[in-house]
Amino acid sequence: MTSALELTGIKKSFDGVVALDGAVFAAKSGEVHALLGENGAGKSSLMNIAAGFYVPDIGTVAIHGEAVALSGPADARARGIGMVHQHFKLVKPFTVAENILLANPQRHFRSGIRDIRDGVRKQAVELGFDIDPDRRVEDLTVAEQQQVEIIKVLLGGAKILILDEPTAVLTDVEAERLLETVRRLAQSGVAVVLVTHKLHEVKRYADAVTIMRGGRTVATADPRVASAAELTELTVGQTAPLPDRTERPLGPTLLNVGALHCARSDGQVMVADTSFFVRAGEIYGLAGVSGNGQAELAEALIGARQPLSGEIWLEGPGDIAAAPAAVRREAGLAAIPADRYAFALAGSLSIADNFAVATIESGCYGPPWLIDRAAIRRDASEAITAYDVQGVRSVGQKAALLSGGNAQKLVIAREFSRQPTVVVAHSPSRGLDVRACAAVHERLLAARDRGAAVVLISEDLDEILALSDRIGVMTRGRIVAEFDRPADRQEIGRAMVDHA
């Protein structure tokens, strides 16, 4: 049987940086084909070529055995290739039906939108989605927006469906439901390409897996036969060992949160009566199902959100709940927020500026009346090397051009360059590949060993269990249980879901 989609010998470079170097990929109709690899391995670039967004420098794209030269995404769509991007391409103030009409132009608006509306309803029923075509996209949840993207692509007649890291933005339950749907789609004859770096998804849902590393295809395997260790080895190159833990005596309390209440921007109280403390030399893990107030708590701790009431006490300045963020910075607080481009980086400014902004107040880059640009560039270059931030051609380039993992490394380089005493990290490894993830964890453990108090808020229980000295479980804005290391995974899981 010929492949539905086949890419051979693909090479592609952007401004001299090689993204793909001899990549190969083939997916058959009726299968879920996973594309596995670290951040920056070239998965997204390769699939953007398949979907007509990029033109390869060298190499061929074949659809159902026929070599084609895609002239653009519209051409790819016409040939039955549909891609759902990580960042959705939807017009937020438009309704679902209007968005789908935009991607699939009809001759007449009125009859077109009527047809689309019917099509959406039918497709939604088939896929088991609950989507009202007349709702505005901005009112939909992330999972629903993704469903709209999938319906959009399928209504466009896609027989080859490319999903770029579809589960990165979903909760576990939503992810499972999506992947079940994807399986059913494949059974109906669609070729599904699942771009991911989550091994368990590959093991559970994929019929075949292609593994990429450094812009090359390193292997194609049957995930039901290959072991997880083998797949990891292929993805990472070499397995990164978990850092050893050295036991140290705990120091004094550095951070104390007392009876904290925080509201979401719409007024809903998300953090209600949360209290905990963190001592020098320990990592306090906060586990919980996403949406139980973790985001608001993290924002309150780093100074992005004004709490309604309660205390955030830091060794040194005391209660800083109402103080501006600058005060906690001076006291040595480091912030690693979950949403990097919302709270940690200014994408339109340079890497060097983003690196220097947190420390410049101390006077290390010249007096207030004259900033020392040379020193900023020098320190930024050094930090980029020390923290292994990749994809940097010059420290003067915009921070938005960094990939997710490298942007996170830049944030960490900046935050840890000042030897923080308190670290607040929220989902620090979200969207990162295995190696970047290990690097982040190493930095957190090093900070702890140096005597910092670390708060680790994460929805990833494995991360919490691997790193934390003490674990609090957050449910409905409260800490409902606390566990000492070694904690029992089952008990934590029960605390996360049981509490009414």
Added chain:
Amino acid sequence: MHDVAMIAVESQSAPPPKLPPRRGRGRVTLDIRQTISPWKQAGILGGSLAIGLAISVVILDFAGIAPLDLAKELAGVFNADSLRSVLVRAAPLILVGLGAGLAFRIGFWNLGLEGQMVFGGIFATAVSIYDIGPESTRIVLMGVAASAGGILWVLLAYWMKVRFRVNEIISTLLMNYIASYFLLHLLYGAWQDSKTAFPQSSQYRPFERLSDIGSGVNSALLVALAVAAVAAWAVHLSRAGFYMRFISANANMAKVVGVPVRTISLIVIAASGAAAGLAGFVNVSSQEGRLTQSFFDGYVFSGILIAFLSRNDPIIVVIVGFLLAVLFVTGQTLQVFYQIPFTMVQLVEAIIVIAVASSEFLIRHRIRWTR
């Protein structure tokens, strides 16, 4: 039929994919530029400006001014007499341009430059009317008072924004009307010129006027240049300027990494008001020599235009302010000799704003026509 292939919507952080040209029938493709060289950027800006000016020339031609006559009038600006009035006009324009540019740099849309000018003029005139301070330092005191007036009026809007979340675009714009009616209240009331009974304040005394300092240069221009120099230093070299870039790029992020957002905003907005207040002062003191009903007229629009054209860079504000003064002085000549209304000059201004605004689109995007 040509249609736009695809418009990338809300690409927040990920660089948007490039669209290759589509073959077949002719088609316009639009993509977002990743980078652009400063030369190309200047070229696009200059090109748009040229198109705007060309349209203006055509419109003026219809209004009865032949392009050749127009060129002659423009050249006439550079004789000593006209140059002197250009330099006098340039001073308040540079100052309002700085006022607008500074506030725009941190994303505070100060459209209340006229109101701040009015209060600058009122405060300065109050110093004159109530004879405050010795004669030797009177002019300095008037300048300080004018700045204070501008600061007061803009900070009122900033306070409403912080305290009640009132959008400053609306508050500053509407406060212009409050200011101008308060001015009329004074000019038709307590401050009316007792000698002439015209609705204007009495003439300033000589030591209250910004005078010529030789070779046709008025000291008003020196005030404007000094403010521009300080602003250029603050924006480009100081730590506050560094912070300002973060406040406009991502205010939430700036707050979290410890940028003193409130303090910097307060200082910059106050500086914006002070510059506008000074503009009011140099205008009344160097040109009219008294508070009039309309000394501030049209300056909010000019200020926005200058900030726009100069991309909020204080150094370029000086150049653009000067060019706009040339436009105004020529416009005055045209009004007198060709009987065109002042609105024509404003029309030319508006055309230039639109041309520059559209150049922004071309700088961010690339349009290609492929067949």
